[in-house]
Amino acid sequence: MAKVLCITQLIMTEYLCSQINNTSGLQLDIYFNSMTSQTLLLTLGVLMVLGATAYMNYDSNVSTIDHGFTADFASFIKSFDSKYDFIRSDITWSTYGGAETRPTTAPSKYPIVFIHGNSDIGAGNGGTVGWQTGFTQLIEYLQTNGGYTKADLYVTTWGPANPNLASQNSHNEKYVMTTRRFIEGVLAYTKASKVIVIGHSMGVTLARAAIIGGTYSESLLTKFTVGSPITSSIAAFFGLAGANYGLVDCTYATGLPTCSTYNGFSPSSQMLSSLNSKTRREGAKIYSFWSPNDDIIKYNCIVNQKNTCIVPGSDESFQQSGYTHFDVRDKFSADILRLIQKL
DSSP states (O other), X not given: OOOOOOOBTTTBOHHHHHHHHTSSSOOXXXXXXXXXXXXXXXXXXXXXXXXXXXXXXXXXXOOOSOOEEOHHHHHHHHHHOTTSOOSOTTSTTOOEEXXXXXXXXXXXXXXXXXXXXXXXXXXXXXXXSTTTTTTHHHHHHHHHHHOOOGGGEEEOOOSOOOGGGGGGOOSOHHHHHHHHHHHHHHHHHHTOSOEEEEEETHHHHHHHXXXXXXXXXXXXXXXXXXXXXXXXXXXXXXXXXXOTTOOGGGTTOTTSGGGOTTTSSOTTOHHHHHHHSSOSOSOSSEEEEEOTTOTTTOGGGEETTEETTSOTTOSEEEEOTTOOHHHHHHSOHHHHHHHHHTO
């Protein structure tokens, strides 16, 4: 059964949403309710930006990983910075990672930190909709084929994991700093000199801001400071289906936080312009993965004549025609492992 997510009040009533969702097969009928041209544009691409769109519900999702943090890592990360909720007990399958006992020496492999996309779940098994699986498939692949263990792989959930709130999520202080402090926490816990960071969708640009540091505006009067760059602590950065130059569909929707001209995905976003002003600050190696058929970013990933899906300064970029936004997250596992093993 295919399911369609709706944003109530902006486009559809709850009743119409439920009627569509209860219909057999995928049927997306747009009901006009005093819609402006900008609202129609949002209907076509923005309301569920980067990881939170009307999408197929995968009934066959079955995860084999042992979800959650180990007790030892949960205790550590909670005390590392109590300002941010890394454990996310309010969301099922929101986290993953940790050793049974505190590491005393540096690991033989670079630990990997995953940063999920807008409204996704860190290591989900299908939440409100089936695509909320986060990095579960990649984690499974790395464990099965790369010899990785739970002590090597780390993810938390940075947002509300609610697709109906996707348009309200921006690169705000809470989300950027949650990402920054989680990366720093994994470095401290594992005693590793460097980590690998893998971001998907909005997780790409959140992670870039967290690593690069600096000061960013949330509004005309509000700014926040991340800190100095931690580039030297990142062995490699992987950007999967990011929107590094913004989204075409955000051009006329800047009233939504996720499309803000300050810290959203507007093509004129101040934060994205700052992140892109200098290259090669995300890590020692930078890799981008994308699809010209990305159904969330769309337009062959082109924004203002630039490929928004490629992190500026990437050492290599990999594309696969026919892949959807979430295929890019889930189906490049072999290529990612190959690149990691070369580090």
